[in-house]
Amino acid sequence: MSAVLAIETSSHVGAVCLLRDGVAFKEIVRDNTKLSAWVVPAIDRVLRSAGLSAKALDAIAYGTGPGAFTGVRTACATAQAIAYAVNKPLQAVNSLTALASVFSTAYSSYPQFNWAKEEIKVILDARMSEAFTAGFIRASDKSLRMVSDTALQPIDQITFSENAAVLGSGAVIVARRMKLPEAVVNAITELTYTAENVWAESIARIAAILVAQGDAGIDPLTAEPTYVRNNVAKTEAERAEEARRDTFVRSEESTV
Amino acid sequence: MKDFSTTRSGLVLGIESSCDETGIALFNGRIGVIVAESLHSQILLHAPFGGVVPELAGRDHIKYGLRLIDSTLKSAGISGNEIEAVAYTQGPGLAGALLVGAQLAAALAYAWGKPTIPVHHMEGHLLSPMLADPAPAFPFIALLVSGGHTQLMRVDGVGRYGLLGDTIDDAAGEAFDKSAKLIGLPYPGGALLSRLAANGEETSFAIPRPLLHSGDLNFSFAGLKTAVANEVRHLTGTALPARGAISAPQPILPDDHPRRADLAASIQAAIVDCLVAKSVAALKRTGLQRIVVAGGVGANQKLRESLNRAAEKVGATVFYPPVALCTDNGAMIAHVGALRFAEAKLDYSVNVKPRWDLAELRAPTPCA
Numbered sequence A: 001m002s003a004v005l006a007i008e009t010s011s012h013v014g015a016v017c018l019l020r021d022g023v024a025f026k027e028i029v030r031d032n033t034k035l036s037a038w039v040v041p042a043i044d045r046v047l048r049s050a051g052l053s054a055k056a057l058d059a060i061a062y063g064t065g066p067g068a069f070t071g072v073r074t075a076c077a078t079a080q081a082i083a084y085a086v087n088k089p090l091q092a093v094n095s096l097t098a099l100a101s102v103f104s105t106a107y108s109s110y111p112q113f114n115w116a117k118e119e120i121k122v123i124l125d126a127r128m129s130e131a132f133t134a135g136f137i138r139a140s141d142k143s144l145r146m147v148s149d150t151a152l153q154p155i156d157q158i159t160f161s162e163n164a165a166v167l168g169s170g171a172v173i174v175a176r177r178m179k180l181p182e183a184v185v186n187a188i189t190e191l192t193y194t195a196e197n198v199w200a201e202s203i204a205r206i207a208a209i210l211v212a213q214g215d216a217g218i219d220p221l222t223a224e225p226t227y228v229r230n231n232v233a234k235t236e237a238e239r240a241e242e243a244r245r246d247t248f249v250r251s252e253e254s255t256v
Numbered sequence B: 001m002k003d004f005s006t007t008r009s010g011l012v013l014g015i016e017s018s019c020d021e022t023g024i025a026l027f028n029g030r031i032g033v034i035v036a037e038s039l040h041s042q043i044l045l046h047a048p049f050g051g052v053v054p055e056l057a058g059r060d061h062i063k064y065g066l067r068l069i070d071s072t073l074k075s076a077g078i079s080g081n082e083i084e085a086v087a088y089t090q091g092p093g094l095a096g097a098l099l100v101g102a103q104l105a106a107a108l109a110y111a112w113g114k115p116t117i118p119v120h121h122m123e124g125h126l127l128s129p130m131l132a133d134p135a136p137a138f139p140f141i142a143l144l145v146s147g148g149h150t151q152l153m154r155v156d157g158v159g160r161y162g163l164l165g166d167t168i169d170d171a172a173g174e175a176f177d178k179s180a181k182l183i184g185l186p187y188p189g190g191a192l193l194s195r196l197a198a199n200g201e202e203t204s205f206a207i208p209r210p211l212l213h214s215g216d217l218n219f220s221f222a223g224l225k226t227a228v229a230n231e232v233r234h235l236t237g238t239a240l241p242a243r244g245a246i247s248a249p250q251p252i253l254p255d256d257h258p259r260r261a262d263l264a265a266s267i268q269a270a271i272v273d274c275l276v277a278k279s280v281a282a283l284k285r286t287g288l289q290r291i292v293v294a295g296g297v298g299a300n301q302k303l304r305e306s307l308n309r310a311a312e313k314v315g316a317t318v319f320y321p322p323v324a325l326c327t328d329n330g331a332m333i334a335h336v337g338a339l340r341f342a343e344a345k346l347d348y349s350v351n352v353k354p355r356w357d358l359a360e361l362r363a364p365t366p367c368a
Ligand SMILES: Nc1ncnc2c1ncn2[C@@H]1O[C@H](COP(=O)(O)OP(=O)(O)O)[C@@H](O)[C@H]1O
Pocket: B019, B145, B146, B147, B148, B149, B172, B173, B174, B176, B177, B188, B189, B190, B191, B194, B295, B296, B297, B298, B299, B300, B301, B326, B327, B328
């Protein structure tokens, strides 16, 4: 018997899933619910529906992000605290990897995507005209291998071909901007929606495999989210330097 | 009413993360004692930015939160299952910072099967003098002076607070910090300014004391900052920007300027005069004989001396929290959690309140 709890709150979607002997008990919200208010009560409902208490879990997993700063901390804090309190292993799973892995199960419904040949690209809306991206290749044993690490890119510089294997909130934005055929935009939208619905389940499945392989996971005390976007403020020295450069430019201009 | 008499340990875990300090403590509500505590300050992290960067605060809270909780429990030799409730700061403060402590609290309490107690950060400060020896009895006046607050309250009991006066612009701590910046001290410069002031002459500069004779119990410190900025322009020989010009950068006093200590002393005297005058007026108006000082500015030695002297003249006694509890800390949150233990609930839904008026609080009421 195995019971893995997974938590994903890095975006507008909140998802928790208890994977118990392969069966998923889950809850998902996507209606602007405040995820911090929702998440622990949702975990409680999911565990209750399976007749389990937190102490009966074998492992706890969380989507590390990247994503909304507050959201990635919500999942991390919740998961690390539960793992610590019940003294069970903690698994950190990249949220983009979890979405990409849905391709392995959902692809057959979307024959137009050349998923098997090409890199699977996950593109998530990161706001501020940027997107989090990562690329994956499906190995012969059907597992996913990350081939281009999670990165932050200007969203208007991202392009892909019509039959590329892409998904994620950012992929939908790019497809619309590129004016790809309506059928393609719809397919990407639908696939993204489907993948988001099993986001936590996907995290739980990845974690369950790690646990089965004897992976001890990470120490709850040092667990952290994945931010990727790190330039969040300028130091006074940097601002002074900019002001100096600004004044310089301005006086140059005024002498012209 | 639910109290600690029927509990096993009487222990409340307190978690504070509203701004730039991660504070954790275990408080024994049955005997009223802080059992263990730990604190991580982010002052060095934010210093290069000249102020607290909210996102960096959130990142640091999650980096240290659970580690501090673990070391607090270990140092007390307590396991999570032995505590009675988890109290956490629900507000006011930075949303992203509050969320980390609150989320850790909710998830821990849930997994331990214990109730939670959301706490108002300023009530933590307000009641922290009760942890001193001797402790003040109710009713008393409270002067709340921190980086974000400057209030005079009448305190008749836990949750029974009446606002007597408030700042209409900057907080006293803010006035200290902004002035400190103008005289070339690193953020947050309040404590450094007061150290510098010890070697200065406080009558050398005419710094205004706004609202001193306003007849009410309110404060105003924004004009004081402008006055300091003008003094610094004079001292550095910088002209005021011409009308309509692109605003010139505000000059900062160099750290070897001969008048620096004098200016620091004059600034401190102005702020302290305002705080003391209104505190005494509050004592007179209410007829109360006890006043407590809470919040970071309460650490100011000059404020303590002046207030002690002024209070003595009107026959009142001043109480201060233990020095370690003057800045943000977990003990004051665990303490309020214990005082509000009757309100502990198996509620794990996190709803932080970045803005939350102390006057909204009520006396503890047992929940169903
Ligand atoms: N000795 C002192 N003199 C004047 N101000 C001080 C002194 N020590 C600390 N402060 C000020 O207290 C404030 C911090 O208090 P704190 O209660 O932690 O406030 P907050 O939680 O609102 O930031 C800062 O503005 C700091 O400069």
